[in-house]
Amino acid sequence: MKCLFIILDGLGDRGISDWNQNTPLQKAHTPTLDYLASVGANGSLTALCKGAPLPSEIAHFLIFGYAIEDFPGRGVIEALGYDFEVSFDEVFVLVKLLSVKEIDDTLYLAEEKPPADEETIMSLIDDIRYFRHKGIEVEFKPTHGIDGILKLSGNVSSQISDSNPIFNGRPLLQIESLEGAENLDAANQTAEVLNKYILWAHLKLASNPLNSKRKDLGLPPINAAATQRAGKLKKIKSFEEKWKLRSEAFVSSALYTGIGKIFDMKVHRFNIKDPYEDLLAKLKQAVESEKDFCFVHTKAPDVAAHTRIPENKVKVIESLDSALGKILPELDFNETLLVITADHSTPSVGDMIHSGESVPLLMVGKYLRRDKVVNFDEISCLYGSLGEVKGNEMMPMILNFMDRADLYGLQYGQCPLRISRDKSLG
DSSP: OEEEEEEETTBBOOOBGGGTTBOHHHHSOOHHHHHHHHHSEEEEEESSSTTOOOOHHHHHHHHTTOOGGGOOOHHHHHHHHTTOOOOTTOEEEEEEEEEEEEETTEEEEEESSOOOOHHHHHHHHHHTSEEEETTEEEEEEEEETTEEEEEEESSOOSOBOOOOOOSTTSBOOOOOBOTTOSSHHHHHHHHHHHHHHHHHHHHHHHTOHHHHHHHHTTOOOOOEEEEEEEEOOOOOOOHHHHHSOOEEEEEOSHHHHHHHHHTTOEEEEOOOOSHHHHHHHHHHHHHHOOSSEEEEEEOHHHHHHTTTOHHHHHHHHHHHHHHHHHHGGGOOTTTEEEEEEOSSBOOSSSSOSSBOOOEEEEEESTTOOOOSOOSOSTTGGGGSTTEEEEGGGHHHHHHHHTTOOOOTTOOOOSSOOOOOOOGGGO
16 A cells, blocks of 8 residues: 655645635535535544644654654755755855845844845855855855855854744844754854854945945845854654555656755656646646655645735645646546645734644544544534544654554564574574
8 A cells, every 4th residue: 555645835824814714625615625624534633733833844853753853954855855965064045135135233133034036046145155264164055045054164063043024023143052962062163253254244245336236226235154053964764664654756846846855755846836736746746656655745735825825725635635636637546545635724814924723634444433424624623533643743643644553662684594503502
């Protein structure tokens, strides 16, 4: 039996007062998802704990059954996703060009996404691409638009805080070593060097002639760089080694490409903008795959929620439901365990980036206990037979319903016992 594991990123949401506290998923017309709920088992998923808003990379890491202590950090995951060369001695930190205002010797975030053309962005990046201090080398590696990744080489640590406050009007933050850092000297030194880099970058960018031109055009200056989510490669078991399942990932962005790579999955990357066509293309390839575990990801619900227009999310959900309906006739639930859920909730109202509500979960397959749920949404699924599922329970449940789980407590060796011709054995 094979598992088709589908993540509808950011699918969960909050009750919307104008909709009688219904969510976009409840509001959407989803005949395929509702049908699957009616023939399967349903529940809710919380990747870590109730109320904790998780970024996607941590939520996926937990859902795939890995310990939070083994999480390497988003910076290095994205570096892998962009096909950068990565070693265990280097640190990778997400970096973004920003517009800031100086008030009382403090830099305040004025605009996190200042508009600029590609030529302007690359010229500004070239001005702050390389920096060296106390034996640590910093390289700005551009990725997309104003975003990039800093590659740090030398005696460096990823156990440092962020400088990007994310929200406009807040001050840029001094980078510090994290409490309990394994190598405190390296963490302190890394923080010191990055703080100097950020101040140096501000001076370089502020004096760049391009910003004078932007001022004349009435555009905000791009006069700072800020960092977040440092990461460093760690040795973790591959997905196949951990779960004895040959796996493939069908994804779109660098982050999810990196997630597939960190688990040593075979990764197929797509670049299709339309949510319906994107999911359908991924599903078609996944259905044809001969691997044991096919991870299919779509970012569309999350992106729609970030517009803060709930109707946009409703439309996206309905288009994804149509794509699922197109592929449904090709699924044999005697041979395939279908799992559909989300990594986290992304609110389409309010101010939070992600929120801590649980997300709906459904499973359809040969060995499931069918419940009485007939609608796939955040509330209906709470009454299903799967109950409230934690992230670290997901993979054991999948193995169980694939009829492949080992009896708990057995300790298998790694190698077959060979016949010995040793005469001393008698």
